[in-house]
Amino acid sequence: MNKTFLTLFRSRIYTAIFLLLGVLLIGVLGYRFVSGYTWIDSLYMTVITITTVGFGEVQPLDEFSKIFTIFLILASVVIVGFAISVITEYILSNNNLEELKQKKMQRKIDQLSNHIIICGYGRNGRQAAKKLLAYQKAFVVVEKDKALIDRFENDETLFVYGNANEDEVLMQAGVGRASTLICALPNDADNLFVVLSARQLNKDLCIISRASQETSYKKLKLAGADNVILPDKIGGDHMASLVVVPDLIEFIDNLAIVGKSNINIEEINVEMLYDPTTVKTIKDLDLRRKTGCNVIGFKNAAGDYVVNPEAETKLVPNSKIIVLGRPEQIQKLNTVYNIE
Secondary structure: OHHHHHHHHHHHHHHHHHHHHHHHHHHHHHHHHOOOOOHHHHHHHHHHHHOOOOOOOOOOOOHHHHHHHHHHHHHHHHHHHHHHHHHHHHHHHHHHHHHHHHHHHHHHHHOOOOOEEEEOOOHHHHHHHHHHHHOOOOEEEEEOOHHHHHHHOEOOEEEEEOOOOOHHHHHHOOOOOOOEEEEOOOOHHHHHHHHHHHHHHOOOOEEEEEOOOOOHHHHHHHHOOOEEEOHHHHHHHHHHHHHHOHHHHHHHHHHHOOOOOOOOEEEEEHHHOOOOOOOEEHHHHOHHHHHOOEEEEEEOOOOOEEEOOOOOOEEOOOOEEEEEOOHHHHHHHHHHOOOO
16 A cells, blocks of 8 residues: 555656646746747746746746746646645655555454454564464454564554553454454563453453463463463473484474465364264264374363374364374365365
């Protein structure tokens, strides 16, 4: 949108400048050959005529020169007026481009529902956004650093400029219609405040918060966070595991690598796979034969996980399965069962 406006206004400004130069050239040539003025006097007469400053003629004008001057004045009034209006519009619109861009983005946000809100676009926030983009999940980023927004802004990412601690900003991000909120602010106190505010604004919201200090874990849970992540702890555990079981961790890391075409693992609601009014088992689905994917986990309706479930495990309503496969197998699974 920014580029469109700039292109439009530049085109109109070039037109205005061309017309101004044209009328100036006509005036100079007219006074030079019609009135017999010198080149300097011709330029002087043209400028004072176009600008209507009211100075006197260099020398008395004959009747033909007066007629030429009348037409020059009328033409210059129209052209100069057009040029002034274009330049003024350009200046005002250039100042309002940011506001217009924000309004367009806000309209897109207002159309979202069951989306994800990311508060903070630092390292953790950007990593979360990257993974959500890979899974084609709709999300909105709330960030108070305008320079950071300008740096990473693109057509795929919707931003709300403001402090996530303010209820109005969360409402702009559509917290009332959102399904999940990821709080990735660097300060635990800010995360705590956002969790409290978001929980008040949406009781059904799934809230995932970052924490720097282990002492903040319980406070964030009490404030309403469903999950609390300690990046430093996870990083330390990961590095230690690379010493203890390096090949296993490297394999898991490869599973976790997510891009637009290399998703290896998926969590799927059983309702997406069949009509659960007649309960089926993992064996009945026969996903391995149909898609090449393997079922490596099962989550029942109560939220309990089973690793490497038995083939006879019943897929009751509101349960989920975790499947593992190569990217092309995951894609085939999504195609066969029409999973978006």
